[in-house]
Amino acid sequence: MKFSEDFYWGGAVAANQCEGAWNVDGRGMTRTDVTTGGTVNTPRMVTFIDKDGNKQKLPNHGFKLPEGAHFAVFDDELYPNHDGIDFYHHYKEDIALLKEMGFKMFRLSISWSRIYPTGEEDKPNQAGLDFYRNVFTELRNAGIEPLVSIWHFDTPLALEEKYGDWLDRKYISLYEKYVTTIFNEYKGLVKYWLTFNEINNTVNFIPDDASDEVYQEAYQHLHYQFVASARAVQIGHQIDPENKIGCMICGITYYPLTSDPEDILFNRSKWEKGIFYCGDVQCKGKYPTYAKRLWKEHNVKLDITEQDLEELKKGTVDMYTFSYYMSQAVTTHENDDAVSGNMSFGVRNPYLEYSDWGWALDPKGLRYYLEMIYDRYEKPLMVVENGLGAYDTVEEDGSIHDNYRIEYYRAHIEEMAKAIEDGVDLIGYTTWGCIDLVSAGTGEMRKRYGFIYVDKHDDGSGTMKRSRKDSFYWYKKVIASQGEDL
Ligand code: P53
Numbered sequence: 258m259k260f261s262e263d264f265y266w267g268g269a270v271a272a273n274q275c276e277g278a279w280n281v282d283g284r285g286m287t288r289t290d291v292t293t294g295g296t297v298n299t300p301r302m303v304t305f306i307d308k309d310g311n312k313q314k315l316p317n318h319g320f321k322l323p324e325g326a327h328f329a330v331f332d333d334e335l336y337p338n339h340d341g342i343d344f345y346h347h348y349k350e351d352i353a354l355l356k357e358m359g360f361k362m363f364r365l366s367i368s369w370s371r372i373y374p375t376g377e378e379d380k381p382n383q384a385g386l387d388f389y390r391n392v393f394t395e396l397r398n399a400g401i402e403p404l405v406s407i408w409h410f411d412t413p414l415a416l417e418e419k420y421g422d423w424l425d426r427k428y429i430s431l432y433e434k435y436v437t438t439i440f441n442e443y444k445g446l447v448k449y450w451l452t453f454n455e456i457n458n459t460v461n462f463i464p465d466d467a468s469d470e471v472y473q474e475a476y477q478h479l480h481y482q483f484v485a486s487a488r489a490v491q492i493g494h495q496i497d498p499e500n501k502i503g504c505m506i507c508g509i510t511y512y513p514l515t516s517d518p519e520d521i522l523f524n525r526s527k528w529e530k531g532i533f534y535c536g537d538v539q540c541k542g543k544y545p546t547y548a549k550r551l552w553k554e555h556n557v558k559l560d561i562t563e564q565d566l567e568e569l570k571k572g573t574v575d576m577y578t579f580s581y582y583m584s585q586a587v588t589t590h591e592n593d594d595a596v597s598g599n600m601s602f603g604v605r606n607p608y609l610e611y612s613d614w615g616w617a618l619d620p621k622g623l624r625y626y627l628e629m630i631y632d633r634y635e636k637p638l639m640v641v642e643n644g645l646g647a648y649d650t651v652e653e654d655g656s657i658h659d660n661y662r663i664e665y666y667r668a669h670i671e672e673m674a675k676a677i678e679d680g681v682d683l684i685g686y687t688t689w690g691c692i693d694l695v696s697a698g699t700g701e702m703r704k705r706y707g708f709i710y711v712d713k714h715d716d717g718s719g720t721m722k723r724s725r726k727d728s729f730y731w732y733k734k735v736i737a738s739q740g741e742d743l
């Protein structure tokens with residue numbers, strides 16, 4: 258038996274991608290509420306009114322609100338996250354389906370702006386607190402352990418408009434207020450927490466030729482989030498010593514395309530900047546040696562106080578969790594074979610196949626990542642996102658034969674089993690989008706990840722009816738056999 262009896266098999270979603278009910282029960286807005294749908298080739302756009310009162314939109318990736326502008330929702334645009342898959346009103350039915358699959362853990366996030374609509378209220382919004390209490394209670398009754406992301410890209414929009422995107426120290430105390438509220442409120446109901454989803458995206462996805470100003474803001478943004486995360490770990494432990502609080506890193510396994518030493522060094526800088534930088538601070542409690550070199554490369558000067566450094570030391574995480582979808586080959590050489598997808602994901606690796614969205618399918622890269630990271634930190638690990646975004650076809654009788662998804666999961670679970678045999682302390686696996694939901698990158702519904710199909714489409718139509726794909730029955734069997742019957 259490679260996977261222990263208490264291994265957390267499950268799945269994951271995020272509030273803004275599944276809940277819908279964007280303006281219900283006092284919820285405040287967040288960036289996704291002003292972000293349109295896109296496709297694999299066309300970016301999602303953020304809508305706003307500029308300082309002269311004109312309607313404008315700019316690509317979501319790398320977006321920064323221009324001086325004097327205000328975010329705005331336009332009548333003639335479609336915002337897929339407004340309705341999501343209406344988990345807000347379907348959670349009982351959804352949790353019943355997860356229970357049927359035998360889930361041990363369900364990862365979901367709390368929407369900050371349901372609790373503090375503008376981020377600056379003194380008192381939390383009771384309706385928001387009640388909603389999550391009901392969801393967590395429902396999960397507990399189903400025998401499913403909740404794993405809660407405190408922040409999944411959803412800063413209250415009012416804060417972003419006022420203070421920029423984590424560009425003000427004020428965020429640390431506002432986040433502290435929010436986490437104190439939820440740790441107190443859900444004490445005894447929730448034990449596993451993640452402070453910031455894919456915290457490393459901020460630097461990892463900066464284009465290589467970005468300006469020093471872009472780097473300056475990204476590293477400063479991250480510094481405030483590191484301190485906020487460290488404060489949350491300390492507060493969470495004070496409120497309930499049983500709490501287990503983790504970091505969450507977007508795990509991409511980087512490979513050099515050639516053996517040219519320049520490529521080897523370039524690859525190393527991808528790991529340092531993109532992957533290790535955040536994990537090192539959050540797991541080891543201090544900035545790594547190479548941080549100074551990274552900052553120098555872009556003339557970055559950070560607002561860091563002595564007190565901040567103390568907080569980082571005291572607030573190291575209990576576990577390292579990460580998402581894993583793909584590896585990425587990188588090179589310093591001229592190369593026309595860039596992977597076309599909804600983001601730049603390096604150059605084509607001739608040994609791998611790619612998803613319809615240009616993501617490299619690489620289960621071995623998962624084992625490599627697990628073993629490398631475990632050796633570096635020696636903390637319990639969880640894979641909290643993994644999955645294949647794919648087009649599904651509903652047959653006339655309503656069945657969905659998603660064999661490609663089953664194959665993807667089978668291969669990744671096999672590699673996790675090898676890592677466990679090699680001694681890695683892997684404690685859980687929550688697959689991404691176990692229920693179909695709105696894609697973060699493209700805003701599409703047709704990029705589906707689920708075991709559970711949701712009748713919702715990119716033009717906004719659909720009954721929201723849930724149904725079981727073939728992978729539903731397969732995953733049920735995998736969980737029942739503790740990962741033996743693949
Ligand atoms: P979608 C990029 C690369 C790897 C993971 O992504 C990423 C992203 C951002 O799109 O995000 C995570 O929906 C994220 C989820 C997201 C999931 O991966 O673009 O934590 O919110 O849905 C899959 O296919």
